[in-house]
Amino acid sequence: MSFYRNLSIRQKQVVWAWAFLAVPILFYSVIRFYPTLNAIILSFQSWNLLGPREWVGAENYIKLWHDPVFWKVFRNTFVYLILGTPISLVLSFVIAYQLDKTRLLHGTLRALYFLPFLTSTVAMAWVWRWFYQPVPIGLFNNFLASLGFAQVNFLNSTTNALPAILLPAIWAGLGFQIIIFMAGLRAIPTSYYEAARIDGVSGWTIMSEITLPLLKPTIVFLVVFSSIGFLRIFDQVFNMTTNNPGGPLDSTKPLVLMIYQTAFSSFDMGYAAAQTVVLFAILLVVSLAQLRILRDKP
Amino acid sequence: MKTFKTLTCAAATSLAALVASGPAWAVEIEYWQYIFDARVTAMDQLIENFEVANPGITVKQSTFPYADYRTKVAAAIPAGEGPDVVQLFYGWLNDYVEADLIQPLPEDRFPVEQIEADFFPMVRAMKIDGAYMALPTAVRSLALFYNKRMFKNAGFEAPPANLDELVEMAAAMTQKDGAGNITAEGFTSGMTAQDHHWLREVLLRQFGGVPYSDDNKTVTYNDAAGVAALKFYTDLEQKHGVTSSTFMDEPQAAFKAGRAAMHIDGSFRIGALKDTRGLDWGVAELPAGPDGSKSNYASYWVNAITSKAEGEKFEASVKFMEYITSDEAMQIWLDTVGELPAKPSAAMTEANLADPVFGPFVAGLGYAQTTVFVDESGQRQVLVDAVSRMFLEGQSAEDALAAAAKAEQAILDGYYNK
Numbered sequence: 001m002s003f004y005r006n007l008s009i010r011q012k013q014v015v016w017a018w019a020f021l022a023v024p025i026l027f028y029s030v031i032r033f034y035p036t037l038n039a040i041i042l043s044f045q046s047w048n049l050l051g052p053r054e055w056v057g058a059e060n061y062i063k064l065w066h067d068p069v070f071w072k073v074f075r076n077t078f079v080y081l082i083l084g085t086p087i088s089l090v091l092s093f094v095i096a097y098q099l100d101k102t103r104l105l106h107g108t109l110r111a112l113y114f115l116p117f118l119t120s121t122v123a124m125a126w127v128w129r130w131f132y133q134p135v136p137i138g139l140f141n142n143f144l145a146s147l148g149f150a151q152v153n154f155l156n157s158t159t160n161a162l163p164a165i166l167l168p169a170i171w172a173g174l175g176f177q178i179i180i181f182m183a184g185l186r187a188i189p190t191s192y193y194e195a196a197r198i199d200g201v202s203g204w205t206i207m208s209e210i211t212l213p214l215l216k217p218t219i220v221f222l223v224v225f226s227s228i229g230f231l232r233i234f235d236q237v238f239n240m241t242t243n244n245p246g247g248p249l250d251s252t253k254p255l256v257l258m259i260y261q262t263a264f265s266s267f268d269m270g271y272a273a274a275q276t277v278v279l280f281a282i283l284l285v286v287s288l289a290q291l292r293i294l295r296d297k298p
Numbered sequence: 299m300k301t302f303k304t305l306t307c308a309a310a311t312s313l314a315a316l317v318a319s320g321p322a323w324a325v326e327i328e329y330w331q332y333i334f335d336a337r338v339t340a341m342d343q344l345i346e347n348f349e350v351a352n353p354g355i356t357v358k359q360s361t362f363p364y365a366d367y368r369t370k371v372a373a374a375i376p377a378g379e380g381p382d383v384v385q386l387f388y389g390w391l392n393d394y395v396e397a398d399l400i401q402p403l404p405e406d407r408f409p410v411e412q413i414e415a416d417f418f419p420m421v422r423a424m425k426i427d428g429a430y431m432a433l434p435t436a437v438r439s440l441a442l443f444y445n446k447r448m449f450k451n452a453g454f455e456a457p458p459a460n461l462d463e464l465v466e467m468a469a470a471m472t473q474k475d476g477a478g479n480i481t482a483e484g485f486t487s488g489m490t491a492q493d494h495h496w497l498r499e500v501l502l503r504q505f506g507g508v509p510y511s512d513d514n515k516t517v518t519y520n521d522a523a524g525v526a527a528l529k530f531y532t533d534l535e536q537k538h539g540v541t542s543s544t545f546m547d548e549p550q551a552a553f554k555a556g557r558a559a560m561h562i563d564g565s566f567r568i569g570a571l572k573d574t575r576g577l578d579w580g581v582a583e584l585p586a587g588p589d590g591s592k593s594n595y596a597s598y599w600v601n602a603i604t605s606k607a608e609g610e611k612f613e614a615s616v617k618f619m620e621y622i623t624s625d626e627a628m629q630i631w632l633d634t635v636g637e638l639p640a641k642p643s644a645a646m647t648e649a650n651l652a653d654p655v656f657g658p659f660v661a662g663l664g665y666a667q668t669t670v671f672v673d674e675s676g677q678r679q680v681l682v683d684a685v686s687r688m689f690l691e692g693q694s695a696e697d698a699l700a701a702a703a704k705a706e707q708a709i710l711d712g713y714y715n716k
Contacts, residue, residue, distance in 0.1 A: 050372045050397035130547070135479045136557070137546055151479060156544045158690055243490040243548060244679075248686045265675040267368070267393070 036280075042273035049267050060274035069250055069258065070275070077231060077255045080166060081286075084230040088170045088177060089222060095174070096181035097211075110178070117175035125239035128168040129155070132240075155240065158251040165252050169236045173229060177222055184218030185211070220294040224287055231283055232256055255279050326356045327607065327614045330381035331599075332367040336569070340634035347630075348621045355614045357383075375399045375604050382607035382615045383622075386432070388423060388598050389671040392713075395426055400602040402429035407616050416641050420596050420668035432602035433623045436637030438565045439596045439662040440492060440500070442585065446578040448482070448559040457560070457582035461504070461530065464560070464585045468540035471559035483558040484540035486549035489682040493531070493549075495595040496562050496584070497681060499667040501527040504587020514670040515714050520703035529695045532688050543689070553579075564597075565659045568636050583658045596666035598640065632656070638663060672713035680706045 007015065043060055047053040064070050099109060116124065131139045132154035141151045154164040188211065196206050212219075234256040238245055245261060246253025255275065263272035329345070331337060338361055345357045360381070362370050368390070374380025376399075386394060394400050413430055414422065424432050444457050452471045458464040468484025475481050487493055498509050498519075507523030510516065519527075534541050546552040553561035554570070556577055562584065571579060586592050601622055607615045621627055628639035632650070638659055639645040650660045671677055684702035687693040693701075 048393055048397075049368060050393050050399060052397075133547055134542070134544055135475070136481050145475070145477060145479060148477070150477070153544075156690070243488070244682055244686075247682065248690055249683055261675070264365075266673050 039273045039276050042270055043277045045270045045273075047269040049269055053270075056270065060271045063271060064274055064278065069253075072250050073246075073253050073255050073258045076162060076251070076253055077233075077282075079162060080169075080233050080254060081227055081230045083163070084166055084170055084233075085223060085226045088173055088226055089219070091170070092174050092177035092222075093181055096178045096185060099178065100182055100185045110182075113178050114175035116172045119172070121172065121235040122239050124168060124172055125236045129240045132164055156248055158249055161241075161248065161252045165236055165240050168240075169230070169233060172236075173226060177226065180218060180222055181215070184215045188214045216294065220291065223294060224290050227286055227290060228283060231279070231286065234260070255282075324354050324356070325610045325614045326358055327382040327611050327618060328358045328360060328380065329383045329385075329618070330360050330362070330367075330371065331385035332364045333361045334364075336635040340631050343630055343634065344622055344627050347626075348618060351621070352614075352617055355617065357618060371399065372397070375606050378606060380606060381604055382611050383601055383618055384604050385599050385601050388432075388434070388600050388668070389674050391424060391426070391432060391600065391602075392672070394602070395431055398605055400431055401605050401607075402426075402431055403433065403603065403619065404616060405429065407620065408433070416643065418596070418640060418642060418645075418663055418666070420598075420666055421640060423668050423670050424600060432600035433619070434598040434600045434640040435622050435627055436631045436635065437596050437598040437640045437663060437666075438637055439594050439659045439666050440496060440562055440564055440584060441594075441658040441662055442582045443553060443561045443563055443567070443571065444580050444582060445553065445556060445559050446580050447556070452559075457580065458585045460586045460590070461588060465534070465538055465540065468534070468560060469538055472540045474539075480539075480542050480545055481557070483542065483545050483552055484560065485534060486545070486552050486558045486561040487531075487534055487541040487543050488549040489543065489685045490678070491549045492563050494678045494681045495597075495669070497527060497531055499595040499669060500584055500593040501531060501587070503593045503667070504589070504591050505530070506589070509669065515710055517703045517707045517710065520700050524699050524703075525695050528684070528688075528699050532685060532695065535689070543685070565636060565638060565656070568655060581655050581658045583661055592662075592665050594662035594666035596663060596668050598668075673709055676709050677706055680709070 004012070004015070042053070044055060044057060045053040046056045046059075095113060099106065099113070102109065130137060133141065134151050134153070135141050135145050138154075140154065144151060153160060155161050192210050192214075193206065196210060201209075233254050237252050237254055237257055238260070241247055241252060246257045256279065259272050259275045259279065262268050262275060329341065331341060338359070341359055345359060349356060371380060371384060371386070375384075384400070408430055410425070410428070410430060413433070417433070418437065420437070421434065424430055424434075442457055448471050449455075449457075452467070454467055454470075458467050464485065470484070471482070472480060472484035473482040489497075502509050502519055502524060505523045505527040507519050507521060507527060509519045511518050535543060543549075546555065546557060549558070549561055550563060550567060550570070552558040553563075554574055554577065568581075571577065584592065584594055601619060603612065603615045603619060623640070625639070625641060625644040628641060628644040631637055632639055632644075636656075638656065639650075642664070645660050645663055651657050653660075669677075680702045683705075684698040687701070688695060688698045
């Protein structure tokens, strides 16, 4: 105790800071870092959950490299990202920009856009799954059929299924992005706009010279956040294709679903861990790259 | 006050005497299964009966959600915790044996010849290196569910006896709208449901093929018989148009909603259909093949003694195993859960065979086959994908089956050549 008494105020502050920091550090070590390290070790082992773990070297990674399903899944994961992130960002920006100017029913409209974000993903995925069914139970196909058009195979198609699943995923995330964009728009001082108007600048110039540059921190946050979300997509895909998860013919399967199946249907934990490490690396690289590109001063 | 003291003292003494007079060899064993209400209720009743017949042994039942079950068992037994007797899916047996989680049933109490004489032949999949590792209380088989109202409207009296009749009758009962979209199916289909079992163990054999080699390590269905069986199955949708695999999302949903005339499913579906209002359904044996041959697929959950049970707990576990594989236990299981007895002596009783619902399932058990899966969902996926390639990418049955056989062989090799 005398040791503590002899410390300077500055040193005492440091001790207290560490005392408080120790709790989250301990928590993260046990809940995050230990399992992460363990998963990395497991990716070099073979384990079926029951027997002992056995070292197999890089075999899991070699298997992954030669697994055609993995490359298909890899491609799907990036299609979700490359379509999902820009579309959802552009849509949410346009909506937020217009909503920001609307005074009539502003609160109601904002609530309506936010509502899907509050809905359980599982419930939403199932409702959309039923929307997409063929006649006689599918809403969209019943509508098409009643107008005399041919049915569209939404989910049972290797080309349509992925966009069909992506659509509700984008829609569900829109509300959150709109709110963040609106907060960003509100944070831009109105004096800039007033000055621009006095100078007689065109609307497009205001957008490209004032609004977008000043929204950059918001955009960086949303791009990183939504990219991670689309790279980790699982709930929508799994729930909309439970009969044939990630199907048909793996055309909708994202990496997380492949990991889940390898681990908990095939009980090949080592192989699943190797896939997890790859996903971890992808997320890390994509996030770092985005932060770097988008943070550069213009 | 004094009387109260005396009374308390007397009560305490008698209680102590009661505890002491209990059998000195009282032993408690633990039983684990996953949570499924009817199964838990049935097991509670079996435990009660067993404890009455075996004073001194108590059985504690613990249940876990299906999703956590395997992980819990795997973590508990090596740690010396967990069950003495455990229930597991027959397809998991190899993994459990390899991990030394379960021990063979003692030969003196469960003689191999006796088991093979008493149980249905499919139970032989539980024999490893000449010893039985586990035994089921109940088994499940497939049968044809049919919608009596749709049959009556179409003028049919009896369910189809063979595959030709199945196609003919399904065609007569399929309804389509003006654009040719199916609005009611003659027959349900869905590789993701029970159809992969029907194709693998029933159709394939009826067309003259054999799905696997005797040691179950080699895929043998990539031949003319296999192609004929797959072609028959896919023709139902592609040529005859009596079914659609995507109709109403799931085949069982279509049947339950009264939008399908015929549906192949397992005995576990009985419970879900029993209380469906407005649905008048019957059950028939699976249609016979072109040569008149019958086949069926059976699956089951087994009970096994874990490697944790030793000494008197092992002795108690053996006694418990003997009881839960007895005819009496099997009948209780049938009445409570609706799953069929695993012994012909308990299953093929006149009452069971004459039962309009259980009868066809019980009859099917007599000629049922069991697939020795190493990764059931992986092996199912192989056939799901084969059919998808034919439907969505126009692949021929020959190519689809060849690719399926190759993919499934890779799964088997990955397991057996570890």
